[in-house]
Amino acid sequence: MKTEIYQPEKTDRKEDLDILEQTVLNEYKYGFVTDIEADEAPKGLSEDIVRFISAKKNEPEWMLDWRLKAFRQWQKMTEPNWANVTFPPVNYQDIIYYSAPKQKIKPNSLDEIDPELRRTFEKLGISLEEQKRLTGVAVDAVIDSVSIGTTFKKQLAELGIIFCSMSEAIQEHPELIRQYLGSVVPVTDNYFVALNSAVFSDGSFCFIPKGVRCPMELSTYFRINAENTGQFERTLIVAEDNSYVSYLEGCTAPMRDENQLHAAVVELVALEHAEIKYSTVQNWYPGDKDGKGGIYNFVTKRGICKGDHSKISWTQVETGSAITWKYPSVILKGDHSVGEFYSVAVTNHHQQADTGTKMMHVGKNTRSRIVSKGISAGRSNNSYRGLVQVGRNADKARNFSQCDSLLLGDKCGAHTFPYIEVKNNTAVVEHEATTSKIGEDQIFYCNQRGIDTETAVALIINGFAKEVMNQLPMEFAVEAQKLLAISLEGSVG
């Protein structure tokens, strides 16, 4: 998803609009296919496939059992249908559940990585070396389910931080995986979670030990590659007492005609006084102007503020996918814990998004804040769905929710579904919502100052989304601004 690597000398990011010049292409910019021989499982899903995946990855017995348990659960479940989205039924037997780029030797350095893969990164603007040199971001690049390059590992290891692929973590840190995997999102949580738990091929694991402040942003780039490969990522982040980590997730996918299913699971665990900041910029192929193709993004993301005074913050910029169906949530179990959700969701053409959050207040004096900005254009549909739940013992819990929608044109839709359940009368829950349209007056005003309409729209939506953008780490914010502009091209004027 990277279109430009972060360059430290670019300090005036909020004013940097040159990026828009690069955005003249209306076609999805990252639609290309990397020609790498894949090591694939046959199509379809059965217990044998689950065993195949587990065997491919040399997994221990307990992991296979865990997967099989999930698979058996999944077989008993039915696909949910309550979201405000419509799509043709997914044929789960027509999906390839495992595909790994073939590499003869495990690379020790970037030089050993398949040149074809390297070129893919270059097209995306992610040169790993450049990133290493310039940005200080440790990148764990995932192409089609297997991690190929992990950087900065040594420096992190010195602090006792573990940042590796999930496959590696299962081999190297089984005690941590057994303790935490599935502890926030149980395998039976929902249909897609059970599916993911049975067949996930890889993902990232991150562990920050007691008292450690992770000195750099940890970042993973996911990329769906081989045709018909459902992508089932698994991410687990554990922050021990008094630790801090900021994690970035960013995505692009090549152009496809077939709809591709993506059902990831992300779990966050924050212990006492720990803080986890999780940022996502999602830019998967949204389908073409007529609504053909595009990714189905059905993700389960949940964090638990397990310890007192802990904090979990989700920030997301969702511009891609044909359908986005996700609710990054926080269970506020520890007293005085804090949950935050900042979201910008953009839909254009025929895209559909049903996204929001759940804040579950369990502990005393827990606080949550929800800021959701939905931007709809074309014939798209954009829904905010949020649940604020205050339990019986959550004395003095506080929540503030703000949901704003911006419409471009008159064929798109914006919907807000707030759910509030309060069982403690000392709680304070506030909800605010607005809907507005980009006005011709605003655009003409910009035009009169020499600013063309595309740039004007970018300025207006970036202003609208600013409160959320400000939550993103610097290098992501630049990129997110570009994405907003790219995804709304041609929607006004």
Add this chain to the structure above:
Amino acid sequence: MLKIQNLHAGIEEKKILKGINLEVKPGEVHAIMGPNGSGKSTLASVLAGRENFEVTDGSVEFYGKDLLELAPEERAGEGLFLAFQYPVEIPGLTTTNFIKTAVNEVRKYRGQDALDAVGFLKLMKEKMGLMNIDQSLLSRPLNEGFSGGEKKRNEIFQMAMLEPRLAILDETDSGLDIDAIRIVSNGVNKIRGKDNAVLVITHYQRLLDYIVPDFVHVLYKGRIVKSGTKELALELEERGYDFIKNEVNIGEEA
């Protein structure tokens, strides 16, 4: 620099401008006055290129170019600036960021390099001193929560930043108290020069006490019915628009 000939324009089926003729030369200040509904703001909108107005006849030449052929942002690039009667708000977009984008877009149009952060800041500091405008205003989202006076000062500040060849002030005095009028006028006077011109559209004479025009034109029923020097404005102030209306209506009957 600006040559308007037989300009006819309207909105939907309604004809508003019915044959405007006007020539403006560099260094001149022209005032356009007239009663409500005479077409003053329509003229400003048509010159700036607002889409919902349709030009049905006539021509407008700006430095030898056919102005009506240009998109609004190209007109801005050519050096035409409109200070809006009702400046719009853009929530979340800082005024500084907006102006920086505008300055660099206009520079791009003129084939100049974009100003970097340092160059822009220097220019801004210089104009801020000239316009007596406060930094805190420029850090706020564009026009959001601005008072009427602040909005108009912001317009004039943008004008100073963009250094237009022709500035059109559309009822910049409306809704302002006398102190605000003085501040805004001082700003305009500071950027008057032999190479640029100003078109002041106003309902009242009082603005012209501060921005002294070389020519005054009275617009009525979509036409310039009387032109003169600044004394004409004083006469209008004294006698009201009725005497003009009477002259025109008698003429029409005859």
